[in-house]
Amino acid sequence: MDLPFELIRILTKANRIAVLTGAGVSQESGLRTFRDAQSGLWTQYKPEDLASPDAFARDPKLVWDWYAWRREAIKCVRPNAGHYALVEMEKKIDGFTLITQNVDGLHRMAGSKNILELHGNILRVRCSECGGFTESWGDDTESVPLCGKCNGKLRPDVVWFGESLPREELEMAVNASRTCRVFFSIGTSGIVQPAAALAHAARNNGAVLVEINPETTPLTPKVDFAFHGKSGEILPALVNEVWQKTST
Ligand code: BV8
Ligand code: ZN
Numbered sequence: 001m002d003l004p005f006e007l008i009r010i011l012t013k014a015n016r017i018a019v020l021t022g023a024g025v026s027q028e029s030g031l032r033t034f035r036d037a038q039s040g041l042w043t044q045y046k047p048e049d050l051a052s053p054d055a056f057a058r059d060p061k062l063v064w065d066w067y068a069w070r071r072e073a074i075k076c077v078r079p080n081a082g083h084y085a086l087v088e089m090e091k092k093i094d095g096f097t098l099i100t101q102n103v104d105g106l107h108r109m110a111g112s113k114n115i116l117e118l119h120g121n122i123l124r125v126r127c128s129e130c131g132g133f134t135e136s137w138g139d140d141t142e143s144v145p146l147c148g149k150c151n152g153k154l155r156p157d158v159v160w161f162g163e164s165l166p167r168e169e170l171e172m173a174v175n176a177s178r179t180c181r182v183f184f185s186i187g188t189s190g191i192v193q194p195a196a197a198l199a200h201a202a203r204n205n206g207a208v209l210v211e212i213n214p215e216t217t218p219l220t221p222k223v224d225f226a227f228h229g230k231s232g233e234i235l236p237a238l239v240n241e242v243w244q245k246t247s248t
Contacts, residue, residue, distance in 0.1 A: 001237040007225050010182060010208050011242045016095030018173075018180035019086060020198055021231075024187020024213060026106050028080040028232035031073060035189065042066060052161045056128070060153050064144045067156045071122055071139075079110035082186070085235035087111040092243045097176035101188060101195050103158045116169040116176075118195055124157035133157070165194065177202040184210045186231050190217040199223075 011017075023033035034047055042050075045066070049055055056063045087110050090096040098115045100107055103122040107115050126133045129152025137145040137154055144153045159165055173195075177183060183202035190196045199219050203209050209223040212231050220226055227234045 001234065001241065003238060003241045004225060007208075007210070008242055014181040015093065016176075016180045017089070017093050017182045017184070018097045018099060018176040018198075018202060018207075019089075019184040019186060020177075020188060020195065021086075021098070021100045021102060021107070021186045022188025022190075022195075023102060024189075025082050025100075025231045026077075026080075026102055026104050027187065028082060028230060029077040029106060031077055031104060031106075033187075042069065048161050051158070053163060056153075056155060056160070060144045060155075061142075064155075067122060067158075068139045071156075074104045074106075074122065077104075077106070079106045080232045082231035082235045083107055083110035083112070085239045088239050088243070089235075090114065092239075095180070097172070097180070099173045099176065099195075099198065101192065103156075116173045118159070118165050118169055118173060120156070120158035120166070122156050122158055125154050126157045127152040128155040129153070170194070173198055174201060177207075178205045180207050182210060183207045184212065185217075185219055185223070186212045186235070188213070188217070189215075190219045 027033055050063055050066050083106055086098060086107065090098065090112060096114060098107060098112050100115060100117055101119050103120055105121050105123050124133060125137055127147035127150060130147060130150045132147060132149050134148065134154060146152065147154055177198040178201050180202055183199055185199050199209060203222060210225045211217065211219055211223040212227045212234050214229055
């Protein structure tokens with residue numbers, strides 16, 4: 001892949017890089033993106049209608065089962081070359097921050113270290129009342145499993161629509177975006193806030209914006225370098241071109 005020389009020059013001297021990822025980075029692992037997440041009996045539901053406190057209040061078992069279905073899907077997949085290329089990029093840059101909207105835990109499984117899970121992690125479960133975490137729970141029960149401490153309903157440790165993001169992670173994500181020299185937006189449609197605002201925060205602080213996505217997004221007109229393709233193909237080639245070739 002011929003990278004613009006200007007981008008190679010910028011990346012080789014960049015000491016602070018922030019990367020924002022979305023569902024697209026896990027697509028080549030066999031996980032559906034959020035927009036085409038639903039299949040089978042779930043096609044009748046819009047994801048944002050299930051991923052909300054109101055939906056859980058209305059029909060907790062339905063929401064629990066949806067997350068159990070997604071959790072099973074995640075257990076059957078592995079990180080792809082895009083995840084691993086970001087692990088390599090992190091090794092080359094002192095100031096590297098990986099900000100993800102994904103709740104699938106694949107970045108961590110690939111070996112990424114400095115990860116900010118803005119929307120939580122589906123593999124963690126906590127009590128909807130006391131907030132206590134629990135390691136084990138039954139998925140095959142008639143009703144939603146209950147908290148061993150307070151009998152509250154258990155729920156996935158993810159951020160639902162209308163819920164605020166974890167304060168620390170959000171503050172660190174905003175700071176990394178405002179101080180980076182290069183900001184990558186990878187595999188995200190850039191719709192959901194406040195995550196979608198991070199790229200603009202980076203740009204307003206003079207960062208170079210790079211987007212990797214087979215499709216255009218609302219951010220595309222504002223980026224300096226847009227790669228219209230799959231992250232699992234483009235990221236390994238980019239990391240190789242910038243950091244492997246230049247280091248030999
Ligand atoms: C909040 C966890 C308020 C759960 C998720 C301002 C304006 C308008 C609306 C709002 C606003 N501020 C807040 C809102 C409301 C809302 C929002 O943004 N709504 C949207 C729909 C407009 N935001 C919230 O509710 C947030 N909370 O604001 O609280 C508040 C404030 C103060 C105090 C109290 C409360 C919470 C948002 C988080 C919700 N939780 N996930 C779960 O997973 O079940 S969001 C979820 O959807 C994901 O985490 C992700 O963020 C989003 C999906 O987006 P993507 O990941 O980008 O996936 P998508 O499928 O859309 O796109 C995939 C892309 O990949 C595509 O572009 C495709 O082309 C590309 N692609 C495909 N294959 C590949 C690829 N790219 C590369 N390689 C490939 N191979
Ligand atoms: Zn509890």
